[in-house]
Amino acid sequence: MRSISFGAFLGNNSNLRARSYVNRLPLFTRGVLVAIVVFWIVGVQSVWDLRTWGALVPDLVGLSSLYRLNTYPFIHLNFFHALMNVLALVPLLERFESEHGTLTSLALFFGPFVTIPSFMYLFVEKVVLRANTPVMGASIWVFLLLGIEAIRTYKLNPYLVVGTHNIPTWTSPIAILLCVAALVPSSSFLGHLCGLAVGYFCGLGYLKYLAPPEKILRWIEGKLNLLGRLPHYVSIDQKTYGRFGVLPSSGTSALRLRRDPRMLKVPPYLSLLCIVVGAVWLFLLPLNEYSRRTYISENALLPGQVHTYFSGSDQHVFRAYKHEVNELAGKTNIDVNDRLESIVKGLGLKTARQNFTYQSAGRVYSGENLYAILQAPRGDATEAIVLVGAWENVKGELNRNGIPLILTLARYFKRWSLWSKDIIFLVTPDSIAGPQAWVDAYHDAHDSSRINSLPLKSGLLQGAIALDYAQETRFESVHIVYDGINGQLPNLDLINSVVSIAGGQMGIGVAIQEMWHHNDQYPDRLRTMLRGMLKQGLGRASGPHSSFIPYHVDAVTLQPFGDGWQDEMAMGRVVEGTFRSLNNLLEHLHQSFFFYLLMQRERFVSIGTYLPSAMLVAANFTIMAIALWVKSGYAEDPSTAKKQPASSKYTSTPAIERNLFLPLGVITFCQSIAIIPLYLFNHAPAAALPPTFLLFTILNTALPHLLSHYLTTYHSPSTQQHQLIKSFSLLLLGMFLSSLATLNFSLALLIGLLASPLTFMRPWPGSAAARYTCTLLLNAISPTAVIFAGAKYWGLEVGEVLEQAAFGWDVCGMYTPVVVWCVWWPAWLAGSVVTLGRPKAKEVPPQAKGEKDL
């Protein structure tokens, strides 16, 4: 009976309590608060000295100035003093008032509670100590109330047990008193002590007779109808529950909010909001307000500040080399290297060769790299810059102008004495495997059974420029390719330098992301950005430069394009200018950004601006995971909640034990079988890839049904277990994606958006139609379906895509397949199983209620 009325009280009071603390302060407390504030405001002016008027100055207290006994608690030295006292006083006074009533408080705090300590203080200060220290401030009340509370705590809970020692609880205000005296300057120890002493007396009940008799107060209250007239008035009869010691509470508003069943309805909307905001965020980035103009951050680069001399007679040299290269077209790799080596040796450079063999998807990629080192006349061979030319570019075209240009530049650079870094000229048979083998071997990170070590080395690589110049005719602009493996990017300063040299100094147009015409308007910017993100997300090597970037060597590939009037010499001058800039570097490129999205050659967004988009998408999974975890802890049956009396609506929903074994098992299973597709698609020979994919797609469609059937038949999982399966799966997905977002933003965002429907999948025990609609939707966004659709959209064969992926994984260490098969696919599988699940009807768990577990 008692407990019900108790609950009822909590229930009725709960709405009040849920509002902010200030709103429910009782009347007298408000009055005191207002008085203190008013006195402080009055004290701000300097015309009339409020503090000398109102403070308790022992020498000045006479019959005519007895008002000081009542005014000094309201007057404070300064704002800080007032604030601190208000913060300390309000909760204590509020308690006192709501327990004893407004009228009693008024009588006591304008009577004995202020006069008795004052008289004590005056007596000690004036008679015993013979001093005259004025005091003011409400802290005397703070200590008085603390004293009362301490005594009451002591009666309820006499000792604080520390190990085997019992510390009486009534001593706690003394500790506070000492701390305040020691720590707060100009605090009146004596004044506080007087307040505390009175508090102790009062708490022990010796001052009871000073309180006005209840009968009279009740009479006054009734006559004046105070309860009806005054807001926040606390009647004498309004007894509150005990506030001392540790008490059952439906506590602070935050705690109440947590208990509110409505809270559990919020997360899906919050998740949706996260996804929507994350996606919309992306589309805001190209706007002027969110993106920035690029700028050169590294002062040492000084791009375009030097005159370039590559022209004139070098053109004849170039033509001669071009004849040589044309002769070599169609010859074997070894023949080509033999001829090129003799040319380069003739220039007086040291040369070396490197054999490599890669195997991927049943195919062998082998060849021989040739490279030459120009030793810096002014350097100590501790640093080097690389100029790369692949014999064939990524499209398989002969690098007809690029190779002669590299030879010409080698001859030209050799003549200059200003190089402070070694220059390495590298000619590779293809655009991906060759540079990869060379860079791996340069950093001794190669598998020496298949890739030769380098016989000749120079210093730390500071930068690399690759030339992809297959175009026969004169060109209009330069296309900068900058995507590295796994979406890593070169330092933005390198791109900025090339843009500044080519665009600014030479007057050659610059394009990025195959945007041949860019009008710098929103649609073009967005398209550029999305293309960049897609390339970054796929993470494959886009040119000879890509292999350098994982080794922290900033690199770009330059491709001429368009029909214009720029000739090979212009391209050479761009390379010369860039090399002169790199030559200036005092330390590794580090000033500018490594994480950026370019939307035009001179406009970018940095990581701080775009990362929230991917993080929000990843966060939506985590939010849902947490919500499901919390939800799974509550009893699932809504009818029991309704049966309970309305009063206990806000007391906690009974928490139930969670059964973790099955959900953890399902998640572990889903995660571990992810090895199978990963292994399959990375090891199957190229010819077998399309049929394997087809087979896997069929299996993939059937697998959730099989799994779900197995679970329902043998384990008959409950709703709670379905929630937990989903919760764990989403938690893992959120975790992987937020980690991934720091490494490869675009991939994380891409996978996050594709997996976002998984947040909203749930079992449909009642409706088969809904179940199969959801399953259909899930199949439409399954990894296999997306790969298929993607391949069709870009006009590729699925087999080709998979072969590329296997090549990236085997040769370049591209981890996109791992993310697809080991992060996305298991989450998709778990989501499908949950959707198809048919949880048992309401099961009341046998375990004891009232406890939350694990």
Add this chain to the structure above:
Amino acid sequence: MDGAKVTLGRTAALYAGAAVLRLALFTLFPGLPDLLTGRVEISTPVTSFKRLQEGLFLYNHNVSPYDGGVYHQAPLFLPLFSLLPSFATLPIFTYLLYIAVDLLSASALIKIADSGEAGSSVHFTSPRREKRWSGFIVAAVFLFNPFTIATCIGRSTSVFTTAAILHAIAKAVAGAPFSAMVAISFASYLSLYPLLLLPPLLILCYDRRNALKPIPSRYNFAVSNVALVVGVIAVLFQMSRFLTGSWEFLPSTYGVQLTLSDLTPNIGLWWYFFIEMFDSFRSFFLAVFWLHLSCYVGGLSIRIRRQPLVVLTLLLGLFAIFKPYPSISDASLFLAMVPLYRHVFPLMRYTFVIAAVIMYTTFLGPAFYHLWIYAGSGNANFFYAITLVWGLGLSLLVCDLTFAVLRDEWEVERPEMVGKDIRQI
């Protein structure tokens, strides 16, 4: 009788499973041990297997292993590992040794769990003690914890300390002070910080011993056991001196831990702080950090006097956060002890948050380390931020466990409050 046999069979199967898993990881992925050995999360300057090999090489060539300032581990590891066939030719023996040490730790854990000390100590019996996990499950949680496996594959020498600490606790629970003291001396000899576990361990020994056979004088008990620890450590020091020929090992092993002279990054909170520090403040802050680490011992031993095993568990958690060179091995030791408190799990409030934080940091830590060291696109702050979060996760677990245990005690004192939410005022 039959039940015991079944349990024995189950335990043997568990050991076999754990051993086979480890052996499979060692042999099927030959690159894995070296990869893990190089990870800063697993190998610290004072536990790294690479550094041990360096010390071993010097030792076998009659050079002081501490020359060169790479090796910072106890000298007695050297004869142990030189007795094994050379690692370069027959690594299998090293693998077997590490696996055996892990299994030894697990057997000690089984003894601790089956003693029921966690649920009912001499001075306190939890009303919830019925709900507990058997030694089998506790050992399984330890053996199949990814952190434990990674430590074993990474061949960090902290596994020896782990085994010594767990055996010390197991012996203390069994009421065998002598063995317990010898074990804790070994642990302290190997990595210094277990010495701080001595006071609660003494209390645990005393309680259990006293329950078996009353001890006349507790002071004599304390003094004799402390003397025993000092004696064993002294003998170990003498042996070390005999082996290395000088006292040089003292500054190179314990000195490094005390002064943090090797600032290789790890998952702890010290390295970044001391990298940033001006030299003039270094000694002051070293003192503060060590004082902070050791100040928990007294407080916890007094406050939770009635459950000394809890004190040991909480201290292991605190060490995993605050010691100078922590690694995931320390976390795995703490996480091995936590399942003993299955009975107070219902009282814990943040289990999901803790699990999520620890898992998030497990993945984000290596990612940020990669960004800093390899990709070059991040910096040290990335990794340090994650180690802070990792520390936060572990300290949440420590706090939550403390809360649960104290609440459990409190509910015995105040039965009327069972099941009610409380608010401290």
